[in-house]
Amino acid sequence: MSTSQKKLSDIKYSVLDLAPVMDRETISDALERTRNLAQHVEKLGYNRFWLAEHHNMPYIASSATSVVIGHVAAGTSTIRVGSGGVMLPNHSPLVIAEQFGTLESLFPGRIDLGLGRAPGTDQRTAFALRRGTGSMAQDFPEQVAELRSYFDPSMSPGSSPVRAIPGKGLNVPTWLLGSSLYSAELAGKLGLPYSFASHFSPKNTVSALETYHRSFTPSKVLDKPYTMVGVNMIVADTDEEANYLSTTLQQQFLNLIRNHEAPIQPPVEKLNASEYELAALDQQLATSIVGSPETVNRKMQEFLDETQADEMMVISSVYDYEKRKKSYKLLSELTTD
Structure with missing residues (x-):
C-alpha cells in the first residue's frame, strides 16, 4: 500500500489476549490474570481488550469467549471488551446475538463482536461443535446477515x-476478522470494520487490506473503511532482552508446527529447531515487532506506513507476567509521544 503520513500517535492501540495457561497453574489462575491484564492496559489508555475463541487446547482458557468477556468487563470500567473473535460457524447466530445482547445490556457501550469463520480448533473438535448447527464456513455470509438482523430487524x-x-435494537459493533482475502472482501461489501490477523498470517496482510479498501461500500455502520491489524509485539529495555523474551512466542509456534501440546514456555538462549522449522518461523512471524523502544518505534512506523491501519491490536507473548505488563507499558509510552 502507498506510504501514509500517519504517525503512531494518530492511531489507536488495543490488546488481544488468549487467556494462556502457564505451567503449574490452574485455569482459574489464567482467567484471573487475564482480567488483571485488562485492568493494567485500561489504565495505560488502550482502546480495546479482545479475547479469542479456541477449543480443545489445554493451555488456552478462552473457549467460552462470551463468558470470559463478561468476567473481564466486570473488572474494568472504560476499555471496550470483545471477541477477536467468535467463530460464527461454531454457533447458532441467534445464540450469539442473545449472548452479546446480554453483554451489551450489562456493560452498555463497551462490547465489540468480532466474527471469524475458521473453527478455531482441529477438525474433530469442529465437528463436535458444529454437528448441532449444520453450519459450514461457506455459509458465513448468510450467518453474518442473520446475526446482524437480530440486532437490527430492519x-x-x-x-x-x-x-x-x-x-x-442494541448497537453491538460487528467486525469481520480474517487471515485471507475472503473476509476482507465481505467486510468491504457490507461496510463493516475489518481486522486482519497479521500476527499469524503476515503474508496476506497488505493484499487483504487492499481488497477491503477496494471493495468497501459505505453503510449505516461506516462511511469510510476502518482497519485494524493484529501484531505480535514485544518491547523491553534493550534489543537483546526483547529478542530473548520473544523465544517464548517462537516456541509456541514451534509446538504448533510439531503438533505438540505444551504450556507456555520460558525463554531460552537458543532454540532447538531444524533449518526447516526456523524458516517456517521466519515466515509465520514476519511482521512481529520485537526490540527496545527505539527499535520498536522505527518498526512500528514502517508497519504503519505499509498498512495504513487505523488501529493496531497487540499481543505480547511474554512468559514472565511482570515483563509482559512492562512490554505493554513501554509501548503505551511510545504511542502517546
Whole structure:
C-alpha cells in the first residue's frame, strides 16, 4: 500500500489476549490474570481488550469467549471488551446475538463482536461443535446477515417471529476478522470494520487490506473503511532482552508446527529447531515487532506506513507476567509521544 503520513500517535492501540495457561497453574489462575491484564492496559489508555475463541487446547482458557468477556468487563470500567473473535460457524447466530445482547445490556457501550469463520480448533473438535448447527464456513455470509438482523430487524425482509432478547435494537459493533482475502472482501461489501490477523498470517496482510479498501461500500455502520491489524509485539529495555523474551512466542509456534501440546514456555538462549522449522518461523512471524523502544518505534512506523491501519491490536507473548505488563507499558509510552 502507498506510504501514509500517519504517525503512531494518530492511531489507536488495543490488546488481544488468549487467556494462556502457564505451567503449574490452574485455569482459574489464567482467567484471573487475564482480567488483571485488562485492568493494567485500561489504565495505560488502550482502546480495546479482545479475547479469542479456541477449543480443545489445554493451555488456552478462552473457549467460552462470551463468558470470559463478561468476567473481564466486570473488572474494568472504560476499555471496550470483545471477541477477536467468535467463530460464527461454531454457533447458532441467534445464540450469539442473545449472548452479546446480554453483554451489551450489562456493560452498555463497551462490547465489540468480532466474527471469524475458521473453527478455531482441529477438525474433530469442529465437528463436535458444529454437528448441532449444520453450519459450514461457506455459509458465513448468510450467518453474518442473520446475526446482524437480530440486532437490527430492519435488515431482514419481512417480519420474523424469532427475536433476540436481549439483543434486538442494541448497537453491538460487528467486525469481520480474517487471515485471507475472503473476509476482507465481505467486510468491504457490507461496510463493516475489518481486522486482519497479521500476527499469524503476515503474508496476506497488505493484499487483504487492499481488497477491503477496494471493495468497501459505505453503510449505516461506516462511511469510510476502518482497519485494524493484529501484531505480535514485544518491547523491553534493550534489543537483546526483547529478542530473548520473544523465544517464548517462537516456541509456541514451534509446538504448533510439531503438533505438540505444551504450556507456555520460558525463554531460552537458543532454540532447538531444524533449518526447516526456523524458516517456517521466519515466515509465520514476519511482521512481529520485537526490540527496545527505539527499535520498536522505527518498526512500528514502517508497519504503519505499509498498512495504513487505523488501529493496531497487540499481543505480547511474554512468559514472565511482570515483563509482559512492562512490554505493554513501554509501548503505551511510545504511542502517546
